[in-house]
Amino acid sequence: MMRHLSDALFLPLIVIQLLGTVTSQVNPGVCRYALGMSSGQIPDEDISASSQWSESTAARYGRLDGEEGDGAWCPITVEPDHLKEFLQIDLRSLHFITLVGTQGRHAGGMGNEFAQMYKIKYSRDGSRWISWRNRQGKQVIEGNRNTYDIALRDMQPPIIARLVRFMPVIDHSMNVCMRVELYGCEWLDGLVSYNAPAGQQMNLPAYPVYLNDSVYDGAVIYSMTEGLGQLTDGVCGEDDFTLSHVHNGWPGYDYVGWNNDSFPGGSIEIMFEFDRIRNFTSMKVHCNNMFSRHVKAFQQVVCHFRSDSDWETTPLAFSPVEDEKNPSARFITVKLANHMASAIKCQFYFADAWMLFSEITFQSDTAMYNTTPPSTPKPGTSPPPSPEDDPTHKVDDSNTRILIGCLVAIIFILVAIIVIILWRQVWQKMLEKASRRILDDELTASLSIQSETFSYNHTSNRPGTAGEQESNSTYERIFPLGPDYQEPSRLICKLPEFAQSSEEPASAAAAAASKSTTQTVVQDGAPHYAEADIVNLQGVTGGNTYAIPAVTMDLLSGKDVVVEEFPRKLLTFKEKLGEGQFGEVHLCEAEGMQEFINEDYLFDVPEGQPVLVAVKMLRSDANKNARNDFLKEIKIMSRLKDPNIIRLLAVCIYSDPLCMITEYMENGDLNQFLSRHEPEGQLALLSSAPTVSFGDLCYMATQIASGMKYLSSLNFVHRDLATRNCLVGKNYTIKIADFGMSRNLYSGDYYRIQGRAVLPIRWMSWESILLGKFTTASDVWAYAVTLWEILNFCKEQPYSQLTDEQVIENTGEFFRDQKRQIYLPQPVLCPDSLYKIMLNCWRRNAKERPSFQELHRALLDLQP
Structure with missing residues (x-):
């Protein structure tokens, strides 16, 4: 209830934005923020001039309200009718400039120079300079009348520029000095x-x-x-x-x-x-x-x-x-x-x-202007006054009556929203009771094409059957989605070491494949495995990560586990990483681990030193199905051998509780690692924060693509790829793991369905959410979201501006394909070529998405 009320309180901000944007994308009456001359946000190197009296009257001293040096910028000579002297400001990017302010040289009462008139020239690229003129065609702007007052002048029309020049104008010989400021906001249209x-x-x-x-x-x-x-x-x-x-x-x-x-x-x-x-x-x-x-x-x-x-x-x-x-x-x-x-x-x-x-x-890829103050105004700045209120520097309040009217309307809207929320709470409880019997069965969600609304289907869960019961009613929350579906690209892609073994000839393998790969056909005509064809590994956390074709599991069933039993007494528990319905995940130190692992694996730890490991522990009271799944997971994990996949090192299965011991990387998960770092640049230098370069980000993303390429070659579908499930070692080494779901730290990343299943919907493809289809192509979708996290330094959750329900509604827009779907925006650090790759990963048609082989190759090409 409180969450919905917080959403309701957020709505007025949206309403204010919408009301503001009715007039225009940028509002000249509000876009009036000091751009950094007075505050020092514009550095000295971005202020230049044609000439100067002396070093103490150089361009860097031409800051409004500043008294450094000799108190202003002063050119050597200014001649009547001959404009050649100027003070130039480089804003580094295009800005929408609505107001300018000028001042003379006061210098504690010692100065007596000011510009009575001036002109402005501006440029968007530095190659072509444009003379500003007002709506009546006049170029000369009235300046100052004394050395201390600030003269503010509206730019009507406003100018869009990166470079601005103030050019003093005189009609008789006199000395001129200027201090200036520009007001406006960044031009986000581009x-x-x-x-x-x-x-x-x-x-x-x-x-x-x-x-x-x-x-x-x-x-x-x-x-x-x-x-x-x-x-x-x-x-x-x-x-x-x-x-x-x-x-x-x-x-x-x-x-x-x-x-x-x-x-x-x-x-x-x-x-x-x-x-x-x-x-x-x-x-x-x-x-x-x-x-x-x-x-x-x-x-x-x-x-x-x-x-x-x-x-x-x-x-x-x-x-x-x-x-x-x-x-x-x-x-x-x-x-x-x-x-x-x-x-x-x-x-x-x-x-x-x-x-x-x-x-x-x-x-476009940058945010819209709104009529509220910018989210990151420059420190120490505030909207300047209107020229009419120059002496007192008051903010232009011409829109006050409109704002009051808007606020009154918002109050009424808030009351209506609260009533609706209360009604929804009651209705949802009634709906949960009505659907409790249905929730005991395996359900999958689909869209009703005829009505273009969500409806839920009750599937028989048997190969070759497609019994379903449709409902024409719409609903706002997605019910259990049948998480055991996948669509491997080729049935015959098996684990390489078991493709043709002496125990099972190729013909027998083909027969097994034929027998166990009954397919059902969904409405897009593409085949995918029925539930009976997928091995369901419940896992200690109550959720299953890797989806494995039954064909592959059959090939593994006759093989012994190839990992050693590890003495429990050599494990020292350090920290609980997470827990789930059937067990827990602990961070431990293991002594003498080098003696228990295969020779092909090398630890980057000195001989005799304890090794940091993650221990998945099954509770002793877990049911028989959970125990069987745990042993199956050990068998599967023992076969995964890739530099970018977490390795199973040893097990403890001779007595309860059952444990599997996997690698753990000293820098923890990628989400927490990046959130503690900053991109290289001036801001990082000012904050003394540890930095990660763009090249290192690409290197980490390439490793994730490589690990997923390996999994996809085995027809393994991860189903929970995200930065929380990637671990970081030395020198930005990345290994993909699977226990992010168990950590309370990331509970907000998962959407709980009727108290039963949890799904990472912000990382899931539309077909996974609506059709219950988990495929390599849906992992590709999640990879692009993971890449988006990396390039944002994990400072923001995907679709943070949307509620969970709105995220699900957005998947419906992907299904309908009427060009109304919302994509994650292009990160600041993301080049256009890389963002285009991400958009390809989010294509509606799964067959049009790139493979992990293609992604890995593309990421290699992007590395510096």
């Missing part, structure tokens, strides 16, 4: 220019309406090229575009518009260029829909994507619903289906005589 036909003029009976892009900063002749303008200024147009002059100067000012008669093809083309290859989820286009003036939103848009130098051959098309009842302007969201691109070319088709746009924004 858009660096758009090319489009020039806007046109609409002739109304009373007056003309100019629909040109009046603040476009690129070249404008018959078309607009290599610039940004009104479509990215954060200002949305009015419902009645003829009234725009009330706010901005003339009718139609906020819109860029085109007439159908000027375009014989019935469409206009706009191309968007971005700073790098991005993973695009959607495009939002703010359109006018005043059909009484023959203006409508676009009829269709067709988008082409370019990732490198070539355009993709298959475009994406989208048609919004035509609306002739509501004349309000609106945002139309176009889903871009996670296309990877550095440029997008869209053709917008006319639905009427005119088409008017005022804002186009993109959602």
Whole structure:
């Protein structure tokens, strides 16, 4: 109940975000944060100047409110009508700049120099510099009137730039000094220019309406090229575009518009260029829909994507619903289906005589702007005042009434949510009672194709039968999923050492395979093993990790265990790692272990020193099935011999409790290891935290792929691959284990189903959750999630923004395949080529996912 209430309290933040994003992706009224001149966040090396009086008036002293050196930046000479002196700031990335502040040189009362006027030039890439001009075309900005007051000036329109130059302007000879600050926020769209036909003029009976892009900063002749303008200024147009002059100067000012008669093809083309290859989820286009003036939103848009130098051959098309009842302007969201691109070319088709746009924004691999303060504002910064409130530095409160209205609405929404949560609790208890009889049987979840809603099937659990009982009712929690299904790629892939043994000829093996591999067919037509064909190893933790084909298990059944009995008295218990329904996992020291293991295994421990091991211990009161499974697991584990798979070293099975002794790595599991480290860079240097390089991350990921390649070659399906199940040794050595489920530390990573089964749903493929199918392809899915964890240094749980129920609902979107599914976002450290590999691992069609052999090869190529 408390969890649901916490979810309810989180919803207002989402509601506030949604309310804020109705107007635009970036809100100029809120994007007003000091970018680091005053606070020192912008380092000295990123501040430069054309000249300086002396070393004590160098560019690094041009910080607003700073008094270091001689109190400001002062150029040598500033001549009337000859702009050559400038103070330049490099923000290192594109920023949306809405406000600037300037100050003169005060120097404790000794200074008397300030800039009465100045201009601003900016650049997005350092190659082309653009002179800023306001909405009326004026370039000169009014500066300071004395040496101590701060003069804040709104940038209308805002600028999108990485490099900014302040250039003092004088009309008579005088000395000039400046201290400056920039205000805004990071430009997360990544858009660096758009090319489009020039806007046109609409002739109304009373007056003309100019629909040109009046603040476009690129070249404008018959078309607009290599610039940004009104479509990215954060200002949305009015419902009645003829009234725009009330706010901005003339009718139609906020819109860029085109007439159908000027375009014989019935469409206009706009191309968007971005700073790098991005993973695009959607495009939002703010359109006018005043059909009484023959203006409508676009009829269709067709988008082409370019990732490198070539355009993709298959475009994406989208048609919004035509609306002739509501004349309000609106945002139309176009889903871009996670296309990877550095440029997008869209053709917008006319639905009427005119088409008017005022804002186009993109959602890609970075988070959307919102109207609440950024989650990581620069230390010591706060939103600056509006220019009108300059002396007292108050925050612009023009949206206060809107916010109050939103808060009132949120209160009502909260009350409704609490009522719904209470109702759901009662309903869920009733549903659990009604389904208790069904829960005693093995169930698998599937989707009803006809209704596109979840329904549950009661399977007979016998080979060759497909009896099922359907329910048309929808449910919100997934019931037990039949965890004993898998789909190995080839039945004949057996353990190599038993492919053809003297005890069992090849023909006998084939006969056994034929006898024990009865298949059932699911609705996608792909065969997978029925429950009777899979060895169910219950395990000490109550969950089974490795899924083994019965064919392979049959081949092992006649073989003796090849590990030694280890004296219990030589085990020293250090720590309980975890526990489950049937036993416990302990961290121990083992003395003299070298004498009990095979000669092909070498410990990196001096002779005579105790060895760190993990001991799986079965409780003495465990039932017969659990004991049998434990012995089967010993037999299976004894055959796994790979440098990146945890090795079974010895056993204690001559008396109770039964134990198996496996390797344990001195650095613990990968999840805890990475969470204690930081990526290499300035932040790590400041915090003195231990670091791991990108190359080392790739090395660890490659080892995991190698271990999984070995398992997949034996038709073993891990089913719980994650960083918690990978152990770290010296020199970033990785070995895959299987006891993460037993640790209380990771209980939040598992979703408990009706108190019976626990599943790592955030790592599971959609077919594993909905169809109960665990295959090598589903392990590939989990590998990509594990890779995502690694590149995020395990600082965040996958899909942390979603509840468990929302994660399950998202798998339904994968099933329906209507391009509404949510993917894990691209980590900051992740290059585009690696993220593309991850997206391939999350393909809906399991057959289209790469194999572990291919993943291992790709990771090897990525290593420095």
